[in-house]
Amino acid sequence: MRTKPKPMIELKNxxxxxxxxxxxxxxxxxxxxTIARNEFVxxxxxxxxxxxxxxxxxxxxDRPTNGQVKVSGSDLAEFNDDELTIYRKDYIGFVFQFFNLIPSLNILENVMVSRMFNREKGLDRAQKLVKMVGLEGRMNHLPSELSGGEQQRVAIARALMxxxxxxxxxxxxxxxxxxxxMEIIKLFNKLKKSGTTIVLVTHDEEIARHADRxxxxxxxxxxxxxx
Ligand SMILES: Nc1ncnc2c1ncn2[C@@H]1O[C@H](COP(=O)(O)OP(=O)(O)O)[C@@H](O)[C@H]1O
Ligand SMILES: [Mg+2]
Structure with missing residues (x-):
């Protein structure tokens, strides 16, 4: 019997x-x-x-003026500011339109920039992520030496840290x-397959078509x- 995926994100009113x-x-x-776990919306x-x-x-x-945001059953309104910070760090990876890479740091350093992990483990994970986004040979390059699409892949690797x-x-x-x-979308699809929930904002019809919904x-x- 097919079991229904457990809802991950629930917004009410x-x-x-x-x-x-x-x-x-x-x-x-x-x-x-409602967005299910493992959905790409x-x-x-x-x-x-x-x-x-x-x-x-x-x-x-930010917090809503009214209504409820629940993630994995937890009501975000019940989190104080510290708990909300922990929630953001532990649960959420943000990717923005502007890549916001630090120009003086190389690609690997940019991916590791949050320093929320021990150095050795972090280095290993960062290298794997840079590989995953297809920039294996570029780890020591500066952001300015990369194209826009490549810089966005670095920003995605950073978000996944x-x-x-x-x-x-x-x-x-x-x-x-x-x-x-489209390369970025392929990357999101790969992430989805490994169990990540993706919420993507876009103007682009072509891009949106590749989401589940x-x-x-x-x-x-x-x-x-x-x-
Ligand atoms: N911090 C803010 N203060 C005041 N108005 C805001 C703020 N952020 C967004 N808005 C307004 O809320 C509406 C929705 O904005 P936004 O969520 O940024 O839309 P979108 O991302 O679809 O362009 C807009 O009218 C915008 O001007
Ligand atoms: Mg916007």
């Missing part, structure tokens, strides 16, 4: 309101969403639709061409049917 002086900006309204929507806000709430970078259960990627292919972007946001609301 999420509202996010940014207070802007007299004007409130409602970034998310009534967003409910793409979030689409035009600029300002609330995509980054949604990722920030899942990643514990702590073996996150969830990778949150905010327009990771926004600064590279679609063809190179696409969710579209408009004006802070989910407009696609959501099983």
């Amino acid at each position: 999420i509202y996010k309101v940014y207070k802007m002086g007299q004007n409130d900006v409602v970034a998310l309204r009534r967003v409910s969403l 793409a979030i689409k929507g035009s600029s300002g639709a609330g995509k980054s806000t949604l990722l920030h709430l899942i990643g514990g970078l 702590n073996e996150p259960s969830i990778v949150l990627a905010d327009e990771p292919t926004g600064n590279i061409d679609t063809e190179t972007g 696409t969710i579209t946001l408009r004006d802070g609301k989910i407009i696609t049917p959501n099983p």
